[in-house]
Amino acid sequence: MVDDADAVPTELQSELAEILGPEGLITERSQRRTYESDGLTAYRAVPALVALPVSTEQVSGVMRACARHGVPLVPRGAGTGLSGGALPHPDGVLIVLSRMRRIVDVDVLNQRITVEPGVTNAAVSRAVAPHQLYYAPDPSSQIVCSIGGNVAENSGGAHCLKYGFTTHHVLGCELVLPDGQVVQVGAATLDPPGYDLRGVLVGSEGTLGVVTQVTLRLLRRPESVRTLVADFTDPASAGTAVSAIVAAGVVPAAVEMMDNLAIQACESDAAAGFDVNAGAALIVELDGPEAECDASFAEVVALCQESGATAIRIADQPDERARVWQGRKAAFAAMGRLAPDYLVQDGVIPRTRLGECLARIAELAADAELRVANVFHAGDGNLHPLVLFDSSRPGETERAEALSTAIAELCVSFGGSLSGEHGIGADKACSMPKMFGAEDLAIMDRVRAAFDPDGRCNPDKVLPTPRLCGERPGRYRPHPLETAGVIERW
Amino acid sequence: MPSRSEAAGPNPPDLAAGADVVTVARPTDLAGARDAVVTAGTAGTSVLIRGGGTKLGWWARPRGGSSPVEAGPSSGRASSVDNQRPSTVIDTRGLDQLIHHEPGDMTATVQAGMRLDLLQAALAPAGQWLAIDPPRRGGVVTVGGVFAANDAGPRRFGYGGVRDLVIGSTTVLADGAVSRSGGTVIKNVAGYDLNKLWCGSLGTLGLVVELTVRLHPLPEATKTVRIPAAAASASSFVTDLLASPVECVAVEWSGDALVIQLEGRAAGLDARLDQLARLAGEHGLEPELVDDDVWPALREAHGGAPGATVVRASTLPSQLGAVSDALAAAAGTDVSVTLHSHAGLGLHDAVLTGGDASTQAAVIGTLRTAVEALGGHVVVRDRPPELDDHLDPWGVPGSAIELMRSVKRAVDPEWRFAPGRFVGGI
Numbered sequence: 056m057v058d059d060a061d062a063v064p065t066e067l068q069s070e071l072a073e074i075l076g077p078e079g080l081i082t083e084r085s086q087r088r089t090y091e092s093d094g095l096t097a098y099r100a101v102p103a104l105v106a107l108p109v110s111t112e113q114v115s116g117v118m119r120a121c122a123r124h125g126v127p128l129v130p131r132g133a134g135t136g137l138s139g140g141a142l143p144h145p146d147g148v149l150i151v152l153s154r155m156r157r158i159v160d161v162d163v164l165n166q167r168i169t170v171e172p173g174v175t176n177a178a179v180s181r182a183v184a185p186h187q188l189y190y191a192p193d194p195s196s197q198i199v200c201s202i203g204g205n206v207a208e209n210s211g212g213a214h215c216l217k218y219g220f221t222t223h224h225v226l227g228c229e230l231v232l233p234d235g236q237v238v239q240v241g242a243a244t245l246d247p248p249g250y251d252l253r254g255v256l257v258g259s260e261g262t263l264g265v266v267t268q269v270t271l272r273l274l275r276r277p278e279s280v281r282t283l284v285a286d287f288t289d290p291a292s293a294g295t296a297v298s299a300i301v302a303a304g305v306v307p308a309a310v311e312m313m314d315n316l317a318i319q320a321c322e323s324d325a326a327a328g329f330d331v332n333a334g335a336a337l338i339v340e341l342d343g344p345e346a347e348c349d350a351s352f353a354e355v356v357a358l359c360q361e362s363g364a365t366a367i368r369i370a371d372q373p374d375e376r377a378r379v380w381q382g383r384k385a386a387f388a389a390m391g392r393l394a395p396d397y398l399v400q401d402g403v404i405p406r407t408r409l410g411e412c413l414a415r416i417a418e419l420a421a422d423a424e425l426r427v428a429n430v431f432h433a434g435d436g437n438l439h440p441l442v443l444f445d446s447s448r449p450g451e452t453e454r455a456e457a458l459s460t461a462i463a464e465l466c467v468s469f470g471g472s473l474s475g476e477h478g479i480g481a482d483k484a485c486s487m488p489k490m491f492g493a494e495d496l497a498i499m500d501r502v503r504a505a506f507d508p509d510g511r512c513n514p515d516k517v518l519p520t521p522r523l524c525g526e527r528p529g530r531y532r533p534h535p536l537e538t539a540g541v542i543e544r545w
Numbered sequence: 546m547p548s549r550s551e552a553a554g555p556n557p558p559d560l561a562a563g564a565d566v567v568t569v570a571r572p573t574d575l576a577g578a579r580d581a582v583v584t585a586g587t588a589g590t591s592v593l594i595r596g597g598g599t600k601l602g603w604w605a606r607p608r609g610g611s612s613p614v615e616a617g618p619s620s621g622r623a624s625s626v627d628n629q630r631p632s633t634v635i636d637t638r639g640l641d642q643l644i645h646h647e648p649g650d651m652t653a654t655v656q657a658g659m660r661l662d663l664l665q666a667a668l669a670p671a672g673q674w675l676a677i678d679p680p681r682r683g684g685v686v687t688v689g690g691v692f693a694a695n696d697a698g699p700r701r702f703g704y705g706g707v708r709d710l711v712i713g714s715t716t717v718l719a720d721g722a723v724s725r726s727g728g729t730v731i732k733n734v735a736g737y738d739l740n741k742l743w744c745g746s747l748g749t750l751g752l753v754v755e756l757t758v759r760l761h762p763l764p765e766a767t768k769t770v771r772i773p774a775a776a777a778s779a780s781s782f783v784t785d786l787l788a789s790p791v792e793c794v795a796v797e798w799s800g801d802a803l804v805i806q807l808e809g810r811a812a813g814l815d816a817r818l819d820q821l822a823r824l825a826g827e828h829g830l831e832p833e834l835v836d837d838d839v840w841p842a843l844r845e846a847h848g849g850a851p852g853a854t855v856v857r858a859s860t861l862p863s864q865l866g867a868v869s870d871a872l873a874a875a876a877g878t879d880v881s882v883t884l885h886s887h888a889g890l891g892l893h894d895a896v897l898t899g900g901d902a903s904t905q906a907a908v909i910g911t912l913r914t915a916v917e918a919l920g921g922h923v924v925v926r927d928r929p930p931e932l933d934d935h936l937d938p939w940g941v942p943g944s945a946i947e948l949m950r951s952v953k954r955a956v957d958p959e960w961r962f963a964p965g966r967f968v969g970g971i
């Protein structure tokens with residue numbers, strides 16, 4: 056029995072029990088509580104019911120029942136999201152896809168795989184590794200996060216600079232609409248006739264329906280991989296090196312940067328061999344045909360030296376390379392070594408404005424009397440400033456949150472984006488008007504309504520609502536990109 | 546008002562059949578584009594958008610008096626629109642400016658009506674290009690037209706399609722709302738990616754006015770290899786090539802040979818050529834190095850000669866042989882057929898000449914049945930208008946058609962943009 060009174064109709068509960076069986080429905084409050092937040096733990100809500108379907112039919116049945124009773128639903132994968140996308144609705148059903156983890160089909164010849172949404176990102180690459188194939192998008196959370204979550208967030212990773220984001224690798228999805236209808240968007244073959252709804256679905260953060268199957272494009276492993284770590288006195292000179300590499304026409308597989316604080320955290324956590332005295336470390340990885348990779352690698356080494364690298368370490372042994380990446384991918388978790396609490400930010404700026412932006416972040420941090428560590432996907436200008444704080448000190452949490460939001464909005468003012476990969480979710484919905492005008496948001500809302508006319512699918516996420524963010528003034532306000540000098544009004 | 550508008554004379558010959566054109570607007574900026582759409586709305590006309598005018602024949606001919614639109618189960622609102630109402634044509638070719646090129650960020654913002662060849666010429670001095678190479682049809686194709694049609698060329702194999710390279714867009718909707726989606730940075734997940742919705746929508750949702758695109762460096766060196774091979778052996782070679790570490794940017798098959806392009810650093814191309822030759826040898830095939838100037842003809846072949854019917858079949862890459870067989874079986878004596886395939890992608894263009902509309906329709910119908918049995922689909926692109934009396938150029942829509950109609954209703958509730966010309970009567 057649901058013990059928080061009347062959160063959902065009792066008939067719904069018995070219908071779901073019928074559809075899902077005893078294993079598939081969680082009603083006990085203490086068990087439901089384990090799902091109260093995703094990776095953004097500042098936001099919490101206990102879902103009224105938790106459904107754990109094992110098939111598309113069950114998902115569809117659950118969604119039809121929710122539709123009949125007018126009950127909201129929230130999809131959830133592995134719960135590693137960092138924007139509160141899987142934050143439950145207190146009066147709704149949380150649909151957890153983690154039991155749908157079958158690999159449905161592997162087409163080695165055509166380099167495609169079809170999986171259920173609960174399969175982890177890393178499991179996809181593991182399943183096809185014997186065929187020299189892999190799945191390119193590689194979020195740092197790849198061992199845990201689910202393909203369904205990746206699709207919903209359009210997740211990226213260190214190697215997305217060269218190979219693209221999730222949206223470039225999803226060919227088709229089976230989607231259960233909020234009314235329970237099952238449709239196929241996209242296909243294993245390219246360009247099926249009609250609108251590219253798959254393209255809209257990817258990155259829609261669970262607001263358009265529940266994805267129950269995904270067909271992905273796989274890539275052949277590159278013949279050769281070369282990796283280096285270059286130290287610099289400060290992030291600005293590391294940034295100069297990145298620009299020089301790009302200007303030389305080299306498209307690296309990955310270019311990652313960490314500032315001194317981030318290096319210290321990673322090193323004390325993972326001992327990956329980063330120099331804790333360096334002002335900034337750049338990880339550059341090249342891959343491709345061997346001879347060309349070698350030629351470009353020599354050029355990158357020279358460009359780093361010209362840009363003032365104080366040391367260059369070549370990490371060509373597989374275990375050495377793995378250690379560098381482990382160190383980098385553990386960066387968020389490692390922040391626990393520097394402060395009791397931290398917030399992960401995710402903004403994007405045009406790469407050419409890196410120096411300016413970092414200077415402003417440092418000023419904002421100084422004003423807030425907080426420390427900020429910086430980790431970024433430097434090749435595509437995706438910053439992850441980590442705001443360090445101590446929640447036991449009065450007022451510090453609020454200051455940290457305000458600083459983190461200010462940093463995201465700063466990125467927009469540089470002509471960038473509120474989010475490069477972690478999504479808008481519950482966290483940034485109210486910042487959306489900083490990046491988009493009222494007309495832009497209105498049309499997104501209309502598209503959403505085409506999928507979900509009743510507004511029951513992951514409500515209060517992505518798009519700002521008056522309930523969430525307060526009424527916005529009705530008079531003309533310049534478009535955010537106009538203010539940033541990126542566009543002009545007609 | 547920075548837009549010229551004029552009463553149309555007789556229908557321009559290259560406009561979709563059946564359109565009664567009352568006005569042609571030629572906006573030169575966003576304000577003018579918005580005006581043109583709003584004016585059409587006030588006048589109660591449909592809006593037909595044209596760029597270079599090379600894809601107008603891809604539209605379906607609107608059938609009957611109104612769009613066959615029923616209220617979807619979830620829409621609650623029926624919509625019925627006179628497909629034959631008079632039309633305003635919006636000609637985008639006055640929107641021809643490169644607004645901004647940021648070489649350091651490898652991005653550019655361009656007006657939708659800019660000719661693709663002129664854009665490439667403007668980017669080249671910085672050593673960059675927009676990595677798409679669709680048929681250029683004598684140079685007239687525009688960036689926005691290629692985007693709206695989701696057209697592509699041989700190097701889609703290496704770079705992805707135009708869908709993958711557009712990072713931001715500005716689109717005028719039927720009510721005059723200006724929708725911006727995406728942004729000016731390559732990585733961005735804020736809000737829905739509506740760029741994907743406009744891409745391939747063939748002017749049925751709104752008027753795309755500006756696009757921001759990701760650019761790539763021009764390659765340092767390129768090599769082209771021709772490998773004579775019939776479809777079946779080409780097909781098995783291609784799947785082995787995909788499984789090998791030999792990276793290519795284009796893998797084409799045209800009639801009797803594969804043509805493959807390699808790009809990269811001068812330092813390493815020879816090694817890759819050797820690998821490619823070895824792989825071909827294992828298949829008993831004999832590769833020859835040919836000049837890069839074979840590409841324009843290969844690229845244009847996918848568009849077909851004027852007057853030809855072009856049928857696009859989409860399958861898995863491994864199915865080239867099967868498509869070729871199906872086509873041979875379908876072709877009769879009257880209709881002659883050539884096949885040009887983006888073999889690495891599984892996209893095949895059959896160019897049909899000869900025979901009347903009903904004979905061609907029979908060939909296409911047979912091919913469509915065979916390709917659908919393989920799990921693929923067939924769309925008819927250029928064709929004589931009468932062909933539509935025999936065959937729906939878009940084929941039978943899939944399970945998402947009601948959802949597509951809902952999206953159409955949400956974005957263009959009065960069905961102002963090219964009604965009846967898209968999939969399933971959209």
Ligand SMILES: Cc1cc2nc3c(=O)[nH]c(=O)nc-3n(C[C@H](O)[C@H](O)[C@H](O)COP(=O)(O)OP(=O)(O)OC[C@H]3O[C@@H](n4cnc5c(N)ncnc54)[C@H](O)[C@@H]3O)c2cc1C
Binds near residue numbers: 172200
């Ligand atoms: C340590 C750490 C490192 C990270 N590194 C990266 C990184 O490098 N790059 C990156 O992009 N992200 C990163 N993330 C963020 C996160 O891992 C990704 O967003 C991931 O894709 C979320 O997957 P999930 O299965 O955990 O989804 P959840 O958190 O469960 O859900 C995320 C969103 O997807 C929706 N959703 C989930 N499944 C479905 C489905 N089947 N159908 C419809 N909607 C669904 C939810 O409603 C929610 O809106 C990191 C997170 C952590 C904790």
